[in-house]
Amino acid sequence: MKLSCVLMAWALSVCPAVLLATQMLLAAASSETLKCEGPVSTEQSGCHTDEEEDVIHASEEDFQVKGYKFSKPFHLIVSYDWLILQGPDTSIFEGDPLVLHCRAWQDWPLTQVIFYQEGSALAPPGPKREFSIDVVQKSDSGHYHCSGVFRSPGPGSRETASPVAITVQELFPAPVLKALPSSEPQEGDSVTLSCQTKLSLQRSASRLLFSFYKDGRSLSIRGISAELQIPKASEEHSGSYWCEAATEDRQVWKQSPQLEIRVQALQKPTASETPPMEPPGPLRPPPAPSAEHLRVSSSDPHLLHQIQMLLKQMQDVKVLLGHLVVELRELTVYLKPGITKVADK
Numbered sequence: 107m108k109l110s111c112v113l114m115a116w117a118l119s120v121c122p123a124v125l126l127a128t129q130m131l132l133a134a135a136s137s138e139t140l141k142c143e144g145p146v147s148t149e150q151s152g153c154h155t156d157e158e159e160d161v162i163h164a165s166e167e168d169f170q171v172k173g174y175k176f177s178k179p180f181h182l183i184v185s186y187d188w189l190i191l192q193g194p195d196t197s198i199f200e201g202d203p204l205v206l207h208c209r210a211w212q213d214w215p216l217t218q219v220i221f222y223q224e225g226s227a228l229a230p231p232g233p234k235r236e237f238s239i240d241v242v243q244k245s246d247s248g249h250y251h252c253s254g255v256f257r258s259p260g261p262g263s264r265e266t267a268s269p270v271a272i273t274v275q276e277l278f279p280a281p282v283l284k285a286l287p288s289s290e291p292q293e294g295d296s297v298t299l300s301c302q303t304k305l306s307l308q309r310s311a312s313r314l315l316f317s318f319y320k321d322g323r324s325l326s327i328r329g330i331s332a333e334l335q336i337p338k339a340s341e342e343h344s345g346s347y348w349c350e351a352a353t354e355d356r357q358v359w360k361q362s363p364q365l366e367i368r369v370q371a372l373q374k375p376t377a378s379e380t381p382p383m384e385p386p387g388p389l390r391p392p393p394a395p396s397a398e399h400l401r402v403s404s405s406d407p408h409l410l411h412q413i414q415m416l417l418k419q420m421q422d423v424k425v426l427l428g429h430l431v432v433e434l435r436e437l438t439v440y441l442k443p444g445i446t447k448v449a450d451k
Contacts, residue, residue: 301349
């Protein structure tokens with residue numbers, strides 16, 4: 107919390123002691139003073155400035171230097187205004203509460219207090235000196251100030267505090283959904299959906315929960331894992347996917363852009379790619395035996411004579427069969443019905 111001291115200009119001309127005290131206060135504000143709570147791991151005691159190089163641990167609450175634990179530094183602001191606006195003294199992130207105080211000189215009573223953001227009133231005039239936002243967003247960043255009317259013994263007119271810049275930092279960026287190894291896998295391949303984002307370094311101790319969706323229906327709700335496995339992709343896994351990252355209290359949640367996944371079916375051979383099959387033709391008659399087929403390795407002349415006689419007889423049978431076929435064709439023509447009637451006449 108910022109420590110503010112509001113001084114009245116006319117008081118400086120009334121008492122020189124007030125001027126001296128003011129100078130001492132300003133000198134204290136510019137000095138490097140740290141409260142030393144005592145040694146942590148050494149027996150020696152001493153205080154150091156925040157310019158030491160051997161800083162072991164630093165945080166918004168305290169820090170350690172060479173085994174000594176120190177309290178958090180604070181900023182001293184001296185103001186000569188009737189009103190000041192006090193804001194948070196530490197970094198503020200998405201999802202945090204924001205509280206603003208409109209402080210008057212010596213806490214004199216105020217009425218018709220108004221808080222402003224970028225010059226626009228946030229609420230109608232009222233007696234409350236405090237303005238709060240339960241859950242801030244990045245859109246709440248801007249310049250704030252307040253105004254109010256002093257009651258007796260104040261000036262009696264409306265006074266305005268100087269603007270204070272409030273910056274709401276991003277807790278984590280909107281996630282990006284990625285499909286690994288590809289958003290167009292082959293049917294049967296394994297696919298991993300990864301919801302990628304990262305917390306701010308100052309809030310790395312926080313935890314995010316992840317949800318996955320496909321075509322408007324949920325696949326996994328508020329899990330600690332940022333990945334979703336598809337062991338064996340099929341055509342039914344094609345569709346539009348997106349993920350959501352949210353804090354555990356769900357004060358901050360963000361969705362990723364949609365990712366189209368198209369599972370490629372396995373290629374099957376088409377009819378044009380299949381070689382045509384020829385229809386089976388008639389069986390060829392076995393070739394007539396010849397001397398080449400019946401060649402005998404023996405040199406017996408009697409056996410060779412017998413083979414030659416057998417071949418001649420087979421040739422004669424072939425000729426006789428040829429004559430028989432011709433005669434059967436002639437007989438078939440003669441036995442046709444028309445030819446028979448003509449013969450009868």
